[in-house]
Amino acid sequence: MAMREMTGDDCRALLARSSLGRLxxxxxxxxxxxxxxxxxxxDYLYFFATYGQKIKWMRANPRVCVQVDExxxxxxxxxxxxxxSYQELEEPRFELELAHARKxxxxxxxxxxxxxxxxxxxxxxxxxxPLFFRVRIExxxxxxxxxxxxxxx
Amino acid sequence: MAMREMTGDDCRALLARSSLGRLxxxxxxxxxxxxxxxxxxxDYLYFFATYGQKIKWMRANPRVCVQVDExxxxxxxxxxxxxxSYQELEEPRFELELAHARKxxxxxxxxxxxxxxxxxxxxxxxxxxPLFFRVRIExxxxxxxxxxxxxxx
Numbered sequence: 187m188a189m190r191e192m193t194g195d196d197c198r199a200l201l202a203r204s205s206l207g208r209l210x211x212x213x214x215x216x217x218x219x220x221x222x223x224x225x226x227x228x229d230y231l232y233f234f235a236t237y238g239q240k241i242k243w244m245r246a247n248p249r250v251c252v253q254v255d256e257x258x259x260x261x262x263x264x265x266x267x268x269x270x271s272y273q274e275l276e277e278p279r280f281e282l283e284l285a286h287a288r289k290x291x292x293x294x295x296x297x298x299x300x301x302x303x304x305x306x307x308x309x310x311x312x313x314x315x316p317l318f319f320r321v322r323i324e325x326x327x328x329x330x331x332x333x334x335x336x337x338x339x
Numbered sequence: 340m341a342m343r344e345m346t347g348d349d350c351r352a353l354l355a356r357s358s359l360g361r362l363x364x365x366x367x368x369x370x371x372x373x374x375x376x377x378x379x380x381x382d383y384l385y386f387f388a389t390y391g392q393k394i395k396w397m398r399a400n401p402r403v404c405v406q407v408d409e410x411x412x413x414x415x416x417x418x419x420x421x422x423x424s425y426q427e428l429e430e431p432r433f434e435l436e437l438a439h440a441r442k443x444x445x446x447x448x449x450x451x452x453x454x455x456x457x458x459x460x461x462x463x464x465x466x467x468x469p470l471f472f473r474v475r476i477e478x479x480x481x482x483x484x485x486x487x488x489x490x491x492x
Contacts, residue, residue, distance in 0.1 A: 189454070208406060210363040210370035217363035217370045219406040221418050253361060253372035261450055265374050297414055301342070 192328030197266045200254060200328065201226040205294075207254040209233070209321075211272070213243040224252070225290035229323050231268060232287040234295055234316040241274075241317060248272035250321055266328040268321065275318040287318040345481030350419045353407060353481065354379040358447070360407040362386070362474075364425070366396040377405070378443035382476050384421060385440040387448055387469040394427075394470060401425040403474055419481040421474065428471040440471040 192200075204226070210219045220240055225232045231252055235241060244250060248271045255265040275284040288295060298316060345353075357379070363372045373393055378385045384405055388394060397403060401424045408418040428437040441448060451469060 206410070208361045208363075208372050210361075210365075210372035210404075212363075212365040212368045212370040215365045215368055215400050216402050216422070217365040217372075217404045218422075219361050219363035219370075219372055219404045219420065221406065221408050221410070221416065247368050249369050251363075251370045251372045253374065255374050257359070257374070261447075263374065267372065269369070269371075294414075 190330050190332065192264065192266065192330050194326060196264075196330070197268075197326045197328040198226075200256060200264055200266050201231070201268070204254045204256070207231070207252050209240065210251040210253065211240055211243045211247065212249065213247055218243060223291065223294040224254075225287075227290060230320045231270070231323065232290050232318070232320045234287070234291055234298070234318045236314045236316050241319075244272040244319070245274070252321055262331055264328060264330045266326065268323045269325045270321040270323045273320050273322060275320060283320070284318055287320065291318075343483050343485065345417065345419065345483050347479060349417075349483070350421075350479045350481040351379075353409060353417055353419050354384070354421070357407045357409070360384070360405050362393065363404040363406065364393055364396045364400065365402065366400055371396060376444065376447040377407075378440075380443060383473045384423070384476065385443050385471070385473045387440070387444055387451070387471045389467045389469050394472075397425040397472070398427070405474055415484055417481060417483045419479065421476045422478045423474040423476045426473050426475060428473060436473070437471055440473060444471075 205223055207222060207224050208219050209222045210217055218240060222233055222235065250270060250272050252268045253265065255263055257263040275287055277284060358376055360375060360377050361372050362375045363370055371393060375386055375388065403423060403425050405421045406418065408416055410416040428440055430437060
């Protein structure tokens with residue numbers, strides 16, 4: 187077993203083949219971490235969410251951290267950490283980016299619309315449209331926990 | 340599909356059967372998230388780690404967040420968030436707690452000692468003993484994303 191730092195290319199490759207990450211935000215130095223679907227492209231990670239604690243906090247403090255991993259076993263994993271800044275994709279300013287984010291996140295977004303539609307059928311609950319946002323990646327690092335056979339090859 | 344809040348008992352049950360979580364810490368409102376093994380008991384989550392960014396940050400700001408989930412599929416998951424405070428298990432003050440943490444984390448800790456021993460055989464690298472710490476849980480919440488068949492039952 188050995189632990190080694192991942193190259194930038196390896197980090198980006200992991201982001202590209204993943205769709206679930208953990209988003210960390212912070213308010214008055216209280217951290218908060220949630221699992222969230224994302225899509226990666228270029229220097230950005232794209233997300234959607236309904237308004238709640240994380241959106242409120244990221245509007246107040248746009249500094250975020252996104253952690254993504256692939257865990258094959260308790261002692262065999264890769265983990266990437268992207269540090270960056272929150273950017274809400276509001277219209278009209280981010281009209282093109284918003285359409286792009288919708289397309290990139292089509293599958294989870296469509297699922298989410300179904301959940302909302304079902305919820306509405308059952309109650310008088312007001313429809314809360316999801317917000318789209320992206321995180322501009324400012325730094326990227328990763329650790330790879332590989333078995334000896336792989337490192338020796 | 341429906342999303343519902345988990346009870347405290349359900350949150351604790353998830354912590355009890357899990358061994359991997361994501362630890363979020365923060366320094367000057369920059370969040371940082373890492374995957375980490377833990378053991379849960381009572382009001383505490385127990386961990387070990389070698390000295391590095393997260394330890395440095397948690398010593399400076401003991402407010403942390405630990406997120407633990409069980410993900411059966413992209414749209415079927417449970418997620419628990421524990422907010423609490425960092426407490427380093429130093430001797431002599433925490434001698435008993437330290438012995439207890441070592442016992443609770445025996446399996447990953449033993450694996451870690453092997454990694455360190457192998458590393459030492461190969462290089463002149465100085466042995467860095469791991470630190471043990473615990474997080475005192477101050478609040479606990481969870482979301483359960485269940486299928487209709489289960490909620491209707």
